[in-house]
Each structure stands twice: as C-alpha cells, then as structure tokens.
Amino acid sequence: MIALHFFSRLYLGLVYLFVIGPMLIIIIDSLNSATSFPSPFETVTLRWYVAVLRHDEFLTAMRVSAIVAALAATIATVLGFLAAYALVRYPLRGENAIATFLLAPILVPQIVIGLAMLQLLALLGVQLTLAGLVAVHTIYVMPFTLRLVMTGLARFDFGLEEAALSLGAGRLRAVRYVTLPLVRTALIAGFVFAFILSFVNLPLSLFLTNPSTATLPIVMFAYMESRIDPLVAAVASMVVVAAVAITVTVERAFRLRLLG
Amino acid sequence: MPYLELASVTKNYRSIMALTDLSLNVDAGELMCLLGPSGCGKTTTLRIIAGFATVDRGHVRLGGDDITRVPPQKRDIGVVFQNYALFPHLTVNQNVGFGLAMRNQKRGEIAAAVREALRLVRLDDVGDRLPRQLSGGQQQRVALARAIAIRPRLLLLDEPLSNLDAKLRDEMRDEIRRVQRAVSITTVFVTHDQIEALALADRMAVMDRGRVVQVDTPINVYERPKHPFVASFIGQANLLRGTVTAAQGEHVRFETASPLAIVGVGRAMANGRAVIGVVKSERIRLSRGAPLDVANVFPARIESRTYLGASIHYRCAASGEKLLATEPNRPDAVLFEPGAPIFVSFLPADCLVLADERTNDAG
Numbered sequence: 001m002i003a004l005h006f007f008s009r010l011y012l013g014l015v016y017l018f019v020i021g022p023m024l025i026i027i028i029d030s031l032n033s034a035t036s037f038p039s040p041f042e043t044v045t046l047r048w049y050v051a052v053l054r055h056d057e058f059l060t061a062m063r064v065s066a067i068v069a070a071l072a073a074t075i076a077t078v079l080g081f082l083a084a085y086a087l088v089r090y091p092l093r094g095e096n097a098i099a100t101f102l103l104a105p106i107l108v109p110q111i112v113i114g115l116a117m118l119q120l121l122a123l124l125g126v127q128l129t130l131a132g133l134v135a136v137h138t139i140y141v142m143p144f145t146l147r148l149v150m151t152g153l154a155r156f157d158f159g160l161e162e163a164a165l166s167l168g169a170g171r172l173r174a175v176r177y178v179t180l181p182l183v184r185t186a187l188i189a190g191f192v193f194a195f196i197l198s199f200v201n202l203p204l205s206l207f208l209t210n211p212s213t214a215t216l217p218i219v220m221f222a223y224m225e226s227r228i229d230p231l232v233a234a235v236a237s238m239v240v241v242a243a244v245a246i247t248v249t250v251e252r253a254f255r256l257r258l259l260g
Numbered sequence: 261m262p263y264l265e266l267a268s269v270t271k272n273y274r275s276i277m278a279l280t281d282l283s284l285n286v287d288a289g290e291l292m293c294l295l296g297p298s299g300c301g302k303t304t305t306l307r308i309i310a311g312f313a314t315v316d317r318g319h320v321r322l323g324g325d326d327i328t329r330v331p332p333q334k335r336d337i338g339v340v341f342q343n344y345a346l347f348p349h350l351t352v353n354q355n356v357g358f359g360l361a362m363r364n365q366k367r368g369e370i371a372a373a374v375r376e377a378l379r380l381v382r383l384d385d386v387g388d389r390l391p392r393q394l395s396g397g398q399q400q401r402v403a404l405a406r407a408i409a410i411r412p413r414l415l416l417l418d419e420p421l422s423n424l425d426a427k428l429r430d431e432m433r434d435e436i437r438r439v440q441r442a443v444s445i446t447t448v449f450v451t452h453d454q455i456e457a458l459a460l461a462d463r464m465a466v467m468d469r470g471r472v473v474q475v476d477t478p479i480n481v482y483e484r485p486k487h488p489f490v491a492s493f494i495g496q497a498n499l500l501r502g503t504v505t506a507a508q509g510e511h512v513r514f515e516t517a518s519p520l521a522i523v524g525v526g527r528a529m530a531n532g533r534a535v536i537g538v539v540k541s542e543r544i545r546l547s548r549g550a551p552l553d554v555a556n557v558f559p560a561r562i563e564s565r566t567y568l569g570a571s572i573h574y575r576c577a578a579s580g581e582k583l584l585a586t587e588p589n590r591p592d593a594v595l596f597e598p599g600a601p602i603f604v605s606f607l608p609a610d611c612l613v614l615a616d617e618r619t620n621d622a623g
Binding site for chain 2 (some may be wrong): 160163166168180182
C-alpha cells in the first residue's frame with residue numbers, strides 16, 4: 001500500500017510538472033531582468049510588462065486576436081448549436097456522416113487548412129481581410145462547440161419543448177425559454193473554449209494575415225524570429241493569466257464547472 | 261354534438277399501422293379514459309389530440325372547430341405528461357405561470373392565476389422552489405396546476421400516476437377527479453391501469469391494436485363487455501370457449517371441448533356457432549357440496565391457492581377447464597386446501613356469451 005501510495009504521488013507530481021511547469025518557467029522568465037532569453041535568473045523586474053504595454057504592434061495584435069476570437073467563437077457557438085440541435089433532435093439520413101464531416105476540421109493539420117484557405121480566397125479573388133481570418137478560425141473551432149452542445153442536448157428532454165408548445169409557446173419561444181437555458185453550460189463552455197483556441201492559434205493565421213490583421217501569435221512568432229528577449233515571455237504570461245482569469249470568471253459568474 | 265371528436269383517424273408510423281380508422285366522441289365536461297395494453301395506440305391518440313403528432317387521414321374537432329392542422333401552441337389544450345415535464349430551471353410559480361406568460365398577460369394577472377391554480381391543487385408555500393426540491397406527488401400537482409392555469413379548452417393526461425407509489429397513486433387519482441370536477445373541464449386520461457380507468461372515468465374507451473373496441477361507462481364495460489378482448493382485459497375473467505348447442509330467449513347453452521355444458525346469457529345465436537363464455541372470477545362460487553339452486557355446477561379440484569389479504573385466489577380445474585375463482589376474505593370464509601375436491605358454480609346471468617370472432621373469422 002505504501003509503495004502504491006508513493007508511486008501515485010510520483011505520478012501526480014509528474015503530471016503537474018509537465019502541465020504547469022512550462023507555464024511557470026515562462027512566467028519566471030518574464031520577470032527576469034536579464035536581457036537575453038533564456039538566461040539564468042538575475043533579479044525580479046516588471047520592465048518587460050511595461051515594455052509590452054508601450055509596444056504598439058503587440059497591443060494592436062492583441063486587439064485583432066480578441067476581435068477574431070470573439071467573432072469566431074460567437075459564430076461557431078451559434079452554428080454549433082443549430083447543427084447540434086438538428087443532429088440530436090431529428091432522425092436525419094446520414095446523421096453520422098454529417099457529424100463526422102462537421103468534426104473533420106480538427107483532423108486536418110491546421111497549417112494545411114490555412115494554406116488551403118489562402119488558395120481558396122485567391123481563387124475567389126477575395127482580399128486578405130479580417131473576414132477570411134474569422135472564417136478559417138470559425139471552421140476550426142466549430143467542432144468543439146458542436147461536440148459540447150451535442151453532449152448537452154443529449155441529456156436534454158425534448159418532451160419539455162412539447163410541454164412549452166402545449167402551453168402556447170411557439171417553436172422559437174420554446175427553444176428560447178426552455179432549451180437554451182437548459183443547455184447553457186454547454187453553450188458557455190463551448191464559447192470559452194472556442195475563444196481561447198482561436199486566440200492562441202498560430203498555424204491557421206500564418207498565411208492569412210497582413211500587417212494590419214496580424215494576430216498575437218503571429219506577431220510573437222515574428223518577434224522571436226528577429227530577436228530573443230523576455231518581452232515575448234511577458235506577452236505569453238499575459239495570455240496564460242488572461243485565459244485562466246476568463247475561465248475562472250465565467251465559472252464563478254455562471255456557477256459552472258469548466259475546468260473539471 | 262360531441263365537444264371533442266376524432267373522426268376516422270388513421271396514423272401510420274413507417275409501415276406500422278398505429279391507429280386504424282379510429283373514431284371517438286367526448287362530451288363537454290366529461291372525463292374519458294383511454295384504456296388499453298401498451299402499444300394499443302392510446303398515447304398516439306393523445307399526441308394527435310394535443311397536436312404533437314399529425315394524422316394521415318381523418319379529422320380532429322374541438323368545440324366545433326376543425327383543429328386537425330392547428331399547431332399545438334394554438335390549440336389551448338393543457339397536457340399533463342407521464343414524467344410531468346416540469347421546467348427544471350424555473351420555479352414552481354414560473355412553471356405554473358409559463359402558459360400565461362406566453363399569452364403575454366400582465367405580471368399581476370399571472371401571479372393571481374398562479375396562486376389560484378396552486379390553491380386548486382392544494383399546494384401552498386412551494387411557489388419559490390425548483391421542481392427537483394419537490395416530492396413526486398407535489399411535482400404531479402404542479403404539472404396539473406400548470407396545465408389548468410391556462411384555462412384550456414381540453415385537459416389531456418398521459419399516464420400521470422404511473423411514476424407514483426401505490427398509496428400516493430390512489431390519493432392523486434382522487435385529487436385529479438376532484439380538480440377536474442371543480443373546473444368542470446373536458447378531460448382525456450390515458451392509462452393502462454384498469455382500476456384507474458374504472459375509478460376515474462365517466463366513460464372509458466377500451467383500445468386494442470389501434471382501434472377503439474368499446475366505449476361505455478365503467479359499469480357497462482365491466483359488467484357487459486361487448487367483445488372478448490374487453491372481457492379478458494378488464495377484471496379477472498375466465499374465458500370458456502365452446503359451441504352453441506341450444507338457445508332459448510336470452511339463454512344460450514354451449515359446450516366446451518372439456519366437455520362442460522354451460523348455460524349463459526347472450527343474444528340469440530345459431531347452433532354450432534363458436535362462442536366464448538365470460539365469467540368474472542369473483543362470480544364463481546366454490547363449495548364442498550353441490551349447490552342445488554343453480555344451473556352451472558361442476559365438480560372440480562383446487563390446484564393452487566394465493567392469499568392476497570383482502571381476497572383469496574383459487575386456481576381450479578373442472579374437467580379440462582382451468583378456472584380462476586376469487587373469494588372475498590370474510591370472517592366466515594372457508595379456506596380450501598390445494599388438491600381438495602370441490603364444486604364450482606355460477607349463475608347463467610354471470611356467464612356472458614359472446615361470439616368468438618377469431619374462430620369464426622378463421623373458419
């Protein structure tokens with residue numbers, strides 16, 4: 001028993017080390033006053049954070065990423081709900097094929113999707129705009145919202161919609177007042193995951209941005225190609241802290257369990 | 261003119277004929293029970309009345325209006341579902357007021373109507389609770405209050421008591437009857453439980469394989485079944501198959517294969533006709549000696565005895581015929597032992613003779 005106890009602790013420790021370790025290292029790096037990166041720790045400083053806040057390119061990129069992520073997550077949540085509703089509610093011909101097709105974007109390497117989208121936009125004669133970027137992010141994050149909402153709807157008793165109908169609610173109001181509130185957890189969780197996945201995504205955006213639509217990961221990547229200093233670690237730390245903060249805030253606000 | 265009318269309704273699910281040319285009339289203020297075994301189409305009938313299912317052929321009329329193609333939200337029909345279908349995210353008050361809110365009534369009017377509906381089902385002080393904080397019986401009352409709060413033109417109940425334990429079931433059965441009378445609302449109640457139907461219904465429709473077999477008062481359905489299916493489904497009846505050997509007036513003499521010569525009552529039938537004699541188990545008398553005053557007396561043997569408290573069930577064999585007899589457990593009741601030789605007897609008036617359609621169709 002003692003041996004088992006020891007090994008299960010060791011196992012747990014390793015899990016924590018590899019999940020949280022890299023993020024801790026980045027945060028420590030961002031507080032390091034040494035000008036090269038990575039380098040041994042000298043003294044604690046916040047100068048890199050101050051530098052980020054004065055760095056227009058990073059600030060613009062953060063705003064672009066936030067806009068793209070918000071739009072992609074919103075569209076993916078709406079479309080994901082509609083698709084999940086149809087798939088769960090009605091017996092459809094080729095139901096499994098449709099579900100697999102809609103989940104397919106996760107199976108294709110993202111850089112391939114990005115490249116393919118670039119070619120498609122070129123064929124259609126569409127400029128590289130924010131819309132193209134939002135479209136490709138939406139396609140990529142929709143499988144997550146779809147899956148989560150499908151799971152939520154699988155536990156939903158559609159008899160409740162019939163009850164609402166019998167009480168005089170039309171189809172739309174039945175969904176609005178009964179179905180949506182009862183799959184709220186799945187919708188919010190889907191939106192949060194979609195937002196974060198889009199916000200941190202690099203390969204999808206790689207071919208689809210121009211200087212005015214460069215997302216944060218693109219700017220970070222470009223920055224690291226030319227120079228290495230803890231500035232980029234500060235940006236990364238801000239993203240990690242923001243992601244955790246968003247998730248925790250949403251959990252608190254809606255009394256949900258998103259992080260298990 | 262009937263208040264609710266189903267006229268020649270036919271419904272197919274894929275290739276399965278769910279309802280076949282079903283017609284049913286319900287009068288205003290009446291409580292009609294649809295009774296039948298599972299799969300007989302009673303729930304499908306209810307869903308068609310509510311508008312949740314469409315018909316392939318036929319018409320549904322309510323208060324003179326043809327509502328066959330009217331969507332459920334425009335029918336003004338209150339429904340109590342088998343699992344209650346209370347909205348789990350809404351309080352009791354919000355559940356009961358839901359229908360009124362959908363009718364865009366004023367806040368104050370809704371609150372008053374909700375109070376009134378909850379008072380009617382005798383539920384006080386639970387208005388702010390969520391459904392999951394209520395007992396099964398309370399949830400049932402909320403479901404009933406929610407359905408009647410909209411002052412519906414018709415109330416439908418789909419096996420509303422099947423999720424309650426036996427004691428609560430009897431209590432809620434009487435509650436439903438009381439509320440139905442109090443608001444004098446035309447009601448259709450679906451059940452597979454004959455006791456429920458007998459106790460509640462003004463009239464009951466017995467269904468079998470997508471058809472209504474008999475519509476009548478509970479007493480008539482029980483005492484005077486018109487069809488062997490009704491006779492076998494309601495109560496505990498012995499079905500004795502035989503052929504007519506003589507008929508005089510309403511008395512019919514027939515002989516079973518066992519052979520027993522039995523006298524019963526029925527409409528005049530030709531000799532040689534295949535018939536079924538229906539004898540309810542409680543109308544069969546058991547005695548040690550042969551009673552002299554009745555026509556149908558047969559020597560028999562007790563095969564088994566089941567003690568049920570209020571009554572005692574005996575399985576007997578008379579010649580080759582197996583009979584079930586139910587004796588009330590009176591203080592002076594004699595307990596017969598299995599294996600004991602006895603006499604079974606019943607009055608001709610207690611043996612209803614019906615044409616055996618099955619045999620006649622086949623032959």
